[in-house]
Amino acid sequence: MNLFFAGGLATFLLIGLPVAFSLGLLAVLGMYLFNGGSVAFDQVPIIAYSALDDFTLTALPMYVLMSQILVVSGVGRDLYEMASKWFRHFPGGLAIATVFCCTIFSAISGSSVATAVTVGVVALPEMVQRGYKRRYVLGLLAAGGTLGILIPPSVPMIIYGSLTGESVGQLFIAGVVPGIILTLSFMIFASIQMRHIKEKPATWNERWEASKKAIWGLLLPVAIIGGIYSGIFTPTEAAAVGVVLSFLIAILVYRNLTFMNLKKIILTTVNTSAMILFIIIGAKLLGFILTMLQIPQQITEAATGTDVSPWVILIVINLVLLGLGMFLETVSILVITVPMLYPIITALGFDPIWFAIIMVINMELALITPPVGLNLFVLKGLDNKNSLGEIVKGVIPYALIMVLFIILMCFFPQIATYFVGDVQ
Numbered sequence: 001m002n003l004f005f006a007g008g009l010a011t012f013l014l015i016g017l018p019v020a021f022s023l024g025l026l027a028v029l030g031m032y033l034f035n036g037g038s039v040a041f042d043q044v045p046i047i048a049y050s051a052l053d054d055f056t057l058t059a060l061p062m063y064v065l066m067s068q069i070l071v072v073s074g075v076g077r078d079l080y081e082m083a084s085k086w087f088r089h090f091p092g093g094l095a096i097a098t099v100f101c102c103t104i105f106s107a108i109s110g111s112s113v114a115t116a117v118t119v120g121v122v123a124l125p126e127m128v129q130r131g132y133k134r135r136y137v138l139g140l141l142a143a144g145g146t147l148g149i150l151i152p153p154s155v156p157m158i159i160y161g162s163l164t165g166e167s168v169g170q171l172f173i174a175g176v177v178p179g180i181i182l183t184l185s186f187m188i189f190a191s192i193q194m195r196h197i198k199e200k201p202a203t204w205n206e207r208w209e210a211s212k213k214a215i216w217g218l219l220l221p222v223a224i225i226g227g228i229y230s231g232i233f234t235p236t237e238a239a240a241v242g243v244v245l246s247f248l249i250a251i252l253v254y255r256n257l258t259f260m261n262l263k264k265i266i267l268t269t270v271n272t273s274a275m276i277l278f279i280i281i282g283a284k285l286l287g288f289i290l291t292m293l294q295i296p297q298q299i300t301e302a303a304t305g306t307d308v309s310p311w312v313i314l315i316v317i318n319l320v321l322l323g324l325g326m327f328l329e330t331v332s333i334l335v336i337t338v339p340m341l342y343p344i345i346t347a348l349g350f351d352p353i354w355f356a357i358i359m360v361i362n363m364e365l366a367l368i369t370p371p372v373g374l375n376l377f378v379l380k381g382l383d384n385k386n387s388l389g390e391i392v393k394g395v396i397p398y399a400l401i402m403v404l405f406i407i408l409m410c411f412f413p414q415i416a417t418y419f420v421g422d423v424q
Contacts, residue, residue, distance in 0.1 A: 023282030051284035062239035076118030089201035092194030102144030107221030116145025139394020283335030325366025
């Protein structure tokens with residue numbers, strides 16, 4: 001029976017069926033064969049409705065909308081200009097500025113793809129023109145873009161919270177310190193790797209002028225995270241606040257929100273949100289039949305009933321996530337694996353909030369591991385001079401940094417969990 005579901009899913013994905021329909025079709029077949037024939041189909045609309053009848057998920061399209069508004073408005077350009085003025089006098093200063101800009105824009109948008117595109121459009125030609133090796137720049141941008149799903153707000157964390165019932169506010173706060181440490185690690189490595197380039201420092205006047213232009217982009221993540229942490233509003237309410245603020249910034253500050261731009265923003269938001277929600281419906285349908293057949297319970301009992309150390313099981317889980325990341329995108333991996341992994345993790349005594357951060361870092365790796373690393377293809381599309389092989393070579397050191405950071409998180413889980421008790 002387990003072979004039927006595993007083989008069926010692999011077959012559907014290999015023939016090119018979209019993930020949402022692969023999950024849904026496999027679930028319907030499972031219901032027909034193992035749960036009462038066509039009578040079981042009556043459950044399909046009920047499960048689909050219940051999958052989306054979750055207040056937590058209302059934050060998802062709003063964060064996607066906020067991301068799209070900021071991409072179009074030009075916030076990323078001003079953030080990069082400010083960062084370059086403040087950091088360019090250090091060895092590899094523009095590389096440090098690029099990581100800093102990725103971090104701030106990640107905290108605004110919550111989207112890795114949006115971060116990689118927005119920062120990449122500005123940083124790639126600027127850095128190559130100033131003598132930075134294209135391979136190094138591409139690797140830096142691909143890795144820096146992944147910070148978008150670790151630093152809150154984060155769409156994968158919203159999905160994890162929806163699937164497990166864990167507090168999204170706690171998940172967001174848990175991502176802050178790991179995000180800062182990973183950012184600093186990227187900065188240090190990039191500075192060492194590109195230390196041969198050092199530019200003339202900007203004047204203090206140039207720095208303050210650039211900072212004034214970028215101040216709105218800097219204040220937005222402070223307002224969102226500060227509001228959540230202080231209890232002024234929930235993560236879902238924070239998404240609504242972020243949308244309103246981003247609209248005001250685009251209209252009143254940048255003044256470039258034309259009708260055509262607005263149409264593009266809305267269409268992209270609808271397409272992205274619908275794709276994610278369809279995947280969630282498919283996963284819920286598959287989860288229903290798997291639960292009816294007690295497959296997750298069997299897997300949990302098999303994992304917890306062995307004499308193997310829980311840490312060995314955790315290593316295996318990480319290897320499985322890494323393997324899936326080579327072929328599936330982030331949302332698909334989450335909705336397929338979390339319903340089965342969550343009971344195992346809690347039964348083994350691991351903190352589910354801590355494990356969420358471990359999963360998100362694995363999802364970061366999924367964004368930069370071939371053959372289906374989404375950030376790799378995004379950067380390849382920015383310039384016809386970029387080759388996929390060149391991007392992969394450039395991103396390998398950052399992937400190793402992420403792996404080392406996962407190991408560090410295993411030894412020191414407090415990195416993620418220290419502050420979460422103050423947030424609901």
